[in-house]
Amino acid sequence: MFKIPINFGTRQLVVPGFLLAEGKYEAGPNVYNEGDKFYSTVIGLAELRNNVVTVIPLRGCYIPSVGDVVIGKVVDVITTAWMLDIRSPWLGVLFAKEHLSKPLNVMKEDARDYLDIGEMIIAKIISFDRTKNPALTTKEQGLGKIQRGTVIEVDPTRVPRIIGKKGSMISMLKKDSGCQIYVGQNGRIWISGKNREDEALVAGAIKKIEAEAHTTGLTDRIHEYLIKNRM
Amino acid sequence: MDKKLITEDGRRLDGRRFDELRPIKFQIGVLKNADGSAYVEWGRTKILVGVFGPRESHPKHLAMPDRCLIRARYHMAPFSVEERKSPAPSRREIELSKVIREALEPAIFVELFPRTTIDIFAEVLQADGSTRCAAISTAALALADAGIPMRDLVSSVAVAKVDGSLVLDVMDAEDKLGDSDMPLAMMPSKNLVTLIQMDGLLTHEEFVKSVELAKKGCMEVYAKQKEALDSHFRIASKEEV
Amino acid sequence: MTNQIIPSVKRRQIIELAESGKRMDGRSLTDLRKVEIKTNIVEKAEGSATVKFGDTYVIAGVKFEIGEPFPDTPNEGVMSVSAEFVPLASPGFETGPPDENAIELARVVDRGLRESKLLDTSKLCLIPGKKVWIAWVDIFILDHCGNLIDASSLASLCALLTSKLPKAEVVGDEVKVLDEYVPVPLRAIPINVTLAKIGDKLFVDPSLEEEEVMDCRLSVAFALDDQKQEKICAMQKGGVGTLSFEELLRAVEIAKVKSQELRKLLPSGEK
Numbered sequence: 001m002f003k004i005p006i007n008f009g010t011r012q013l014v015v016p017g018f019l020l021a022e023g024k025y026e027a028g029p030n031v032y033n034e035g036d037k038f039y040s041t042v043i044g045l046a047e048l049r050n051n052v053v054t055v056i057p058l059r060g061c062y063i064p065s066v067g068d069v070v071i072g073k074v075v076d077v078i079t080t081a082w083m084l085d086i087r088s089p090w091l092g093v094l095f096a097k098e099h100l101s102k103p104l105n106v107m108k109e110d111a112r113d114y115l116d117i118g119e120m121i122i123a124k125i126i127s128f129d130r131t132k133n134p135a136l137t138t139k140e141q142g143l144g145k146i147q148r149g150t151v152i153e154v155d156p157t158r159v160p161r162i163i164g165k166k167g168s169m170i171s172m173l174k175k176d177s178g179c180q181i182y183v184g185q186n187g188r189i190w191i192s193g194k195n196r197e198d199e200a201l202v203a204g205a206i207k208k209i210e211a212e213a214h215t216t217g218l219t220d221r222i223h224e225y226l227i228k229n230r231m
Numbered sequence: 232m233d234k235k236l237i238t239e240d241g242r243r244l245d246g247r248r249f250d251e252l253r254p255i256k257f258q259i260g261v262l263k264n265a266d267g268s269a270y271v272e273w274g275r276t277k278i279l280v281g282v283f284g285p286r287e288s289h290p291k292h293l294a295m296p297d298r299c300l301i302r303a304r305y306h307m308a309p310f311s312v313e314e315r316k317s318p319a320p321s322r323r324e325i326e327l328s329k330v331i332r333e334a335l336e337p338a339i340f341v342e343l344f345p346r347t348t349i350d351i352f353a354e355v356l357q358a359d360g361s362t363r364c365a366a367i368s369t370a371a372l373a374l375a376d377a378g379i380p381m382r383d384l385v386s387s388v389a390v391a392k393v394d395g396s397l398v399l400d401v402m403d404a405e406d407k408l409g410d411s412d413m414p415l416a417m418m419p420s421k422n423l424v425t426l427i428q429m430d431g432l433l434t435h436e437e438f439v440k441s442v443e444l445a446k447k448g449c450m451e452v453y454a455k456q457k458e459a460l461d462s463h464f465r466i467a468s469k470e471e472v
Numbered sequence: 473m474t475n476q477i478i479p480s481v482k483r484r485q486i487i488e489l490a491e492s493g494k495r496m497d498g499r500s501l502t503d504l505r506k507v508e509i510k511t512n513i514v515e516k517a518e519g520s521a522t523v524k525f526g527d528t529y530v531i532a533g534v535k536f537e538i539g540e541p542f543p544d545t546p547n548e549g550v551m552s553v554s555a556e557f558v559p560l561a562s563p564g565f566e567t568g569p570p571d572e573n574a575i576e577l578a579r580v581v582d583r584g585l586r587e588s589k590l591l592d593t594s595k596l597c598l599i600p601g602k603k604v605w606i607a608w609v610d611i612f613i614l615d616h617c618g619n620l621i622d623a624s625s626l627a628s629l630c631a632l633l634t635s636k637l638p639k640a641e642v643v644g645d646e647v648k649v650l651d652e653y654v655p656v657p658l659r660a661i662p663i664n665v666t667l668a669k670i671g672d673k674l675f676v677d678p679s680l681e682e683e684e685v686m687d688c689r690l691s692v693a694f695a696l697d698d699q700k701q702e703k704i705c706a707m708q709k710g711g712v713g714t715l716s717f718e719e720l721l722r723a724v725e726i727a728k729v730k731s732q733e734l735r736k737l738l739p740s741g742e743k
Contacts, residue, residue, distance in 0.1 A: 015460050016338070016375055017383030017420040030380065032340075039420070041340060041380035043464055058464050060378025061266065061285065089285035089299075089347040131296070131345055157378070326579045329572045329710075333688070336712040411587075413707070423714035427690070429707035430587045432697060435728065438704050439721065446717065 008046040011056075020046055020053050028054030062088045062156040062186035064134040068125045069143070071151060071188035072136065074118060077111045080104055083133075084121070087156065087186045090133045094123060098137040120146040122182060122190065142182075149180070149192030150199040154210045156187035161213040162206060169209065169219055176226040177202045201229055236393040236405055243393075244404055245274070250444060252388070252400045252451055257369065257459035259376050267377025269459075271369040274402055275359035278366050280373040285347035299344035303332035305366055307355040327363050334367050334387065334416040334426035340380040349379060360402040361389045367416050367426065368452050372459060384456055385425055387416035388448035390441040392431060397441055399448045413438075415445040419453035483685035487671040497526070497679060502726060504677045507737055509626065511634040519635020519656070522614075523627040525677060529561075529615035532627035534635040538598065538647055539606040549596020549604040553582035555611040555624060562616040576710065580691055581611065581625045581664070583706040588662035588695030590632065595657035598640055598647050605637065607656075618680035621691045621708075625664035626734065632656065634739060660695040662705050663734050665727035669713060674723050676730055687713025690720070692727040702728070 005022045008014060018040040020031060027033045030042045031053045040046065044055040062070070064086065072084030072092050082099070084092035096104040096111060099121075104111060115121065122143050128134035138144045154162065162183055163170050174181050179193035179202050189206060193199045205222050212218055237243055247253065253274030262268035265281035288294035305327040309315045320328075335351065351373070353366040364387035371385040391401040393409035406412055411431020417424050433441060486496060493500055505526030514520040519534035541548060555578035557565040570578070585591065596605035609632065611624045636653035668678035668686040675682050678689065688711030695705045704724065709715065715723070 013461060013464055015384060015457055016381035017418065019420060032382070039382070041382070042378055043375050043460060057378055059267070059376055089287070089344050091287055130343065322575045322579060325572050325575045329576055330708075333710065333712050337714045418714065421714070423716055424709070424720055425714050427707060427709045427715070427720065429704065430583045432587065432695070432703040432705050434701065434703055435724070438724065442717065442720065 006048060011045040011047060013043070013058075014040040014046045014055060015043055016041055018046075020055070021048070024051075026052045028052040030055040030057055057157055059155070060157055062086065064088050064090070064092070064125050064128040065185070066125050066128055068185040069122060069182075070125065070136075070186040071120060071122055071146070071182070071184035071190055072186075073120050074115050077115070077117065079106055080111065082111060082115050084123070084136065086134065086136075087153070087188065088134065090130075092123070092125070092136045093133045094121070094136045094138065098126070098135070098139060115145060120151055120188075120190075122146060122184065146190055149190055150196075150203060152189050152191065152203045152206060154187045154189065154206060156185070158210045158213050159183060159185060159187055161218075162189070162209050164219065169222065172219060172223055173202055173205060173226070176223060177205075177230075201226065204229065236408060237396060237398070243398060245402065247398075247400075249396055249398045250447065252448060253402065255452065255455050257372055257456060259372055259459055259463040265373070265377075267373045267375070267379070269369045269372035269376060271365050273361065273365040273368075274400075275357055276355070276362055276365050276402075277357040278353055278355050278362065278369050280351065280353045280366065280369045282349065282351050282370070282373040282377045282379070284349035284377070285344040285379070286349075288346060288348040293348065294346040297345050298341040299339070299346075300348045301332055301336045301339060301341065301351070302348060303328050303335065303351040303353070303370070305331050305353045305355070305363065307358060307362070311355050311358045327366075330426055330428065331363060331367055331370065335370055335374065335385055337423070337425045338371065338381045338383050338385050338418055339374065340382065343380055349374075349377075358403065360404075360406045361400060361414070363387070363426075364389050364414050364416065364452075368456060372456055375460060376463075383418035383421050384453060385416055386419045386449040386453040386456060387414065387426065388445055388452055389414040390445045390448070392433060392437065392441070397437065397444055399444050411441075413441050413445065415442065415449065417446065417449050419450055479685065482681060483670070486682060486685055487673065490670065490673040490675070495675065495679075496681060501673060502676045502730065504730060504733065505679070507626070507734065509630050509737060509739065511630050511739055517631075517635075518637065518653075519631040519633075521627045521630035521634065523623045523630065525617075525619055525623045526679065527615060527617035528619055528623045528680075529617075530611060530613050530620065530623045530627045532609060532611045532624065532631040534631045535608045535610075536635075536637055537606045537608060538603055538640075538649070541597065541601065541604040545593075546601035547597045548593040549591070550606040551582075551586065551591050551593065551609065552606065553578045553585065553609040553611065553628060555581070555613065557613050557616070561613045565613075565616070576708075577620055577624055578611065580621055580706070580708045581609075581628050583708070584625050584662040584664050584693035584695075585609070585628060585632070587705040588660045588693065590629070590658055590660060590662060590695075592657035592659050596637075598642055599645065602645070603647050605640075607632070607635075616680065618683050619666050619677050621689075622664050622666050622677060622734075625662070625693070629661065629663075630739060633658065633661070660697060660705075661735070661738070662693045662695040663731040664691055664693040664706070665730045665734065666691040667723045667727060669715060669719060669723075672719075674719065674726060676726060686711060688715060690715065690723045690727075692724055692731075694728060694731040
């Protein structure tokens, strides 16, 4: 058997360049290797699972991934597509055929009639490889233009905490507030309630989760917060 | 010119030994708008660094198809020095911006973000020597704070020759009156040099000793950088998911 | 931007050739290209020189002008070095104010000349605090085929070495410039040597194609002090690659040997 030197404790905080392990491992997300030496590329928490060395990042922008549902903001309109800010290094592109049921007649219609600058949509990433802009679609159940409600932003690395273990946090938020809530993987969250007060209540609760993400017993405290602040 | 920079018992103007750093205090995440930020008080040198990106390149023609463009701006506030400095970038600032960028870029995984730009802005609020070294060390923390994937941090320090002896971490008086100044930056866990400049007169032997002293200093700066990151992010490490 | 895309085939070729100690142009890793120096090219300048390193071609001119000293050095003359990347020198050069590369070049050349204390600026003072000689050193890149730093350093040096300082008489607050010349007060002579790092090899006097694929470069200037002892007087790393400490020290050793070789090529009478 080979020797397995692991250089970190479970969920230890590591910095870029930290030597995580030496030996026959695989590099997971946010880890790079030079030969059999494995290093962290970011500030994060180190983990070893099934021989794969991984670092969970504590900071960073949203990196698109095929299948992710995100909330995008229209920032530019080109002839047959909309360019979307999805809080990633690259603008997302939504081609007309991925949004409209019939082809856009560019002689008669303007793409802005359907989606204008500043409007927000819920969309799914259908292709991305870092060399081309991520492409999106809205042609699935639950996707499309946001017509009402509120959109707030949180650090994308905090999304898992807002969803909670097996969706526990988000279910509780929905149940306690009676609002519809959609958490985009890019850290944009759509909240739609019966009235603005309910939406503001949820927004406040989510900001509280983001700020206190590190503490324990958070689900209970958020529950109390919602009850106490509800009029 | 005859002012003594080192006393009989080997102390420098501020009481330091030849191989001592000034007190260095890094703070991380000090700006709201920047994607990553850090601030340092390095003796009396005070520098604020903000990082934006990776983001779409503007203007578009700057974008590179296979990697991220890194831009760095080193800039001194007009009030950062004794006599007001014009806010327009000087030749010195343009050169320093270039070498600072070249000192940081080897640490960044630029190939992960084709067609995008990372901007690094270092504003010197008060200059008291070794500003480029302090800017590089602080920028490395701001980049890490932005979550930008890096091979390593970058740590930097300058070594000078004053009154015939080599001293670590040059302050302004030593820079102005000293015989030589040699800033060096390195990726500390990789043991690789990312910046070296030198001016003044050094024998080959003195040069070799300067490099050794700078390396020791960089490792001490590295320890302080890690300490700063640790104390800023430690709370987060207790997070339950 | 296309000129920034590294031709990977060329890089591999250069690295593999270097394994057997050879280079694309037939040189060994430590060979300089053919160096040609011509002086007194421009009569209207107080000093001028062209230098060729292979096909790299630069010209430097020196003009002396009477001006004010810096407030912190009232008894000393001033030297100012600038560089222009003239558009005819490369398809990559554009008109406009000097970019960061031109500014870096000028400042690296300047540091070599300044730190070696080549020009005895104390002898360029006319009226303390009021009037001094300013030595303007202007570098023009005429053909960019690699290693501009060494060629420009040598051209600036040779222009200064062969320049003539107008004789001036001070009468009260007036300076009268005479139609005669005196030698420029010079001291230690700096010689700059640049090496490129490509892969794990060091290349002396890199050509343009070597520069295009290099990881980084290191420039080191050497000068003899008053006791004729050889000293390092300036250094600059450029480019986005890294150097190991071993490579750094090795590069300085090689540069030292090559600087001695270049020193022998200086215009006669100079050391």
